[in-house]
Amino acid sequence: MSSSRPSSRRGSIDPARLQPMHKVHQLSGVGDFNVVFVGAGNIMFGSDEGPWNHSFRFEHKLGPRLKVVAIVDPAVERARAVLGEKCETFVRSAYEHTQVFRTLDELVQNMTPNMAPRAFVIGSPPMFRGTTQSGRDIELQILKNFPGVALFIEKPVATGPKEELAQAFKVAEEIKRNGAICSVGYMLRYLRAVQMMKQIIADNNLTVMATVARYAAAYEAIAKLDWWDKSKSAGPIIEQGTHFCDLSRYFGGDVDISTVVAHSLEWDEEAGKLSKQKIDEGKIALENRVSRVTSATWKYRSGAVGTFTHLTALQGHDYSCELEVYADGYQLKLVNPYVAPVLYVRRPGSDHEEAHQFSDDDPFFSEVSVLVDNIEDIEEDPETAQILSNFEDAVKTYELTWAIREAAERSRAARK
Missing domain, CATH: 3.30.360.10 (Dihydrodipicolinate Reductase; domain 2)
Incomplete structure (x- = not known):
């Protein structure tokens, strides 16, 4: 679904359609579903401090179709450590060929056709994103280098000075103009x-x-x-x-x-x-x-x-x-x-x-599930729920x- 054209989908979801992970069948799509993780911290891979763990939800939504083609994080050793842990589990197939890059530029320079992502999951700290400034404009760089590829972005969209708020609205405009599917992690x-x-x-x-x-x-x-x-x-x-x-x-x-x-x-x-x-x-x-x-x-x-x-x-x-x-x-x-x-x-x-x-109830899984369904649902099935928080709304x-x-x-x- 492109955010630049109207959708017939509802702005809310029938609660009966929101099911916990263990009751949801894996998506019936075919072929690998390539994903890039931006950030290798707790929000992406979990910790004892809370229930967040995006990788866990993508694994359960996509099953063996999930292929994490790259992790972008300047803390390379941390990223490699979590990859090592993942490769010792039943989800090894999702991570055994994952490459680690310090920056998005490195990823772009080393990108091969078989790595082409369906989605970017952005869980880097909010002070480093959500603006139009070089080095803090990960969303705009993704739109430039990967036009039309879906984005999942953690909340809040930024935490810079108040004077940068107008820049966040400009990012929202660019996402809308690009037509990329975008979901922001207001899971409640x-x-x-x-x-x-x-x-x-x-x-x-x-x-x-x-x-x-x-x-x-x-x-x-x-x-x-x-x-x-x-x-x-x-x-x-x-x-x-x-x-x-x-x-x-x-x-x-x-x-x-x-x-x-x-x-x-x-x-x-x-x-x-x-x-x-x-x-x-x-x-x-x-x-x-x-x-x-x-x-x-x-x-x-x-x-x-x-x-x-x-x-x-x-x-x-x-x-x-x-x-x-x-x-x-x-x-x-x-x-x-x-x-x-x-x-x-x-x-x-x-x-x-x-x-x-x-x-x-697992709203973290539900937001990931809705995102993936929107990416896969080319025919605009009205039974597929609309994404509940886009970038403009989050700003x-x-x-x-x-x-x-x-x-x-x-x-x-x-x-x-």
């Missing part, structure tokens, strides 16, 4: 619970009145110093809260950015002192330390109202996250979407909340998170 959109919420809204012809999102991080488990440094990570709203800002937009629509207002609790305020940090915050410049709480409100262009609160407050390991969506007579409340999603539904005519639990989420951070910083400056 692919949750069965989220799609059930969409289904309820559509089936009852509802108009969303408000979204209320909350994301409380367990900071004791965050031992990466860069996460606590806004100059490195861009701060928790942009780097972490992005998923819930995106989900809010998924239900509320486009945001009137001029209406964003926010307040924050900072590290140097009495209520902002934390007792169980695993890092030495003294190594971070005062102006770059992250907020403990950020609370924002805004208006959607539809007239609806959105709110989001991010907290760096909990200890232990588990986060606490919720999203509420309100429409006339309806309350849809999504709880614990990362681990064990539960959807509570209150409908007109009753004060009772229905509880819907979703076991064995709008990035724009909202920057607006929230800036609004909170203006509020802090005004208090001094």
Whole structure:
């Protein structure tokens, strides 16, 4: 499917069609499916820190058809190490001929016809992509050298300075002009619970009145110093809260950015002192330390109202996250979407909340599955789901998170 022409596909997915990996038959296509991985880190190959592992999902979606023809990563030894591990498992056939390159230019110079990729999976750090600047323009370089080849890009699309936001929109324009299929990794959109919420809204012809999102991080488990440094990570709203800002937009629509207002609790305020940090915050410049709480409100262009609160407050390991969506007579409340999603539904005519639990759900697999189906589905079968997050839409989420951070910083400056 080319993003430059209209599609008959739905902008949501029947939740019944979203199945866990072990219940999904491998794609019935034929021939090798060549993929290039950009980045050999945790997002691509997994770690003990979370459920992300794109290689694992591609292996299960494509089975023996998967051929990872190249990995692009300046950390060559790390890339070769993960390849060695993969070649000792049942997926050896996908990796036994994989080549490692430090840069995309090296890949282009050594590309042979039998290596021609069907898709690029981009999991490099966001500060190195999403712009029009040389060395941070991996998307544009792929479009130039591999026109029409599909892209899967991790979120957020970038984490550079606010002044570079316009460049991200230019990248979105180029992807659209190129016609390449593009999916951005806002996997929570692919949750069965989220799609059930969409289904309820559509089936009852509802108009969303408000979204209320909350994301409380367990900071004791965050031992990466860069996460606590806004100059490195861009701060928790942009780097972490992005998923819930995106989900809010998924239900509320486009945001009137001029209406964003926010307040924050900072590290140097009495209520902002934390007792169980695993890092030495003294190594971070005062102006770059992250907020403990950020609370924002805004208006959607539809007239609806959105709110989001991010907290760096909990200890232990588990986060606490919720999203509420309100429409006339309806309350849809999504709880614990990362681990064990539960959807509570209150409908007109009753004060009772229905509880819907979703076991064995894997939105990471679902987003990969939908991407591959779109790449393979030449005939535009309307039963094939539409990709739920393209690059332009993801940049709008990035724009909202920057607006929230800036609004909170203006509020802090005004208090001094």
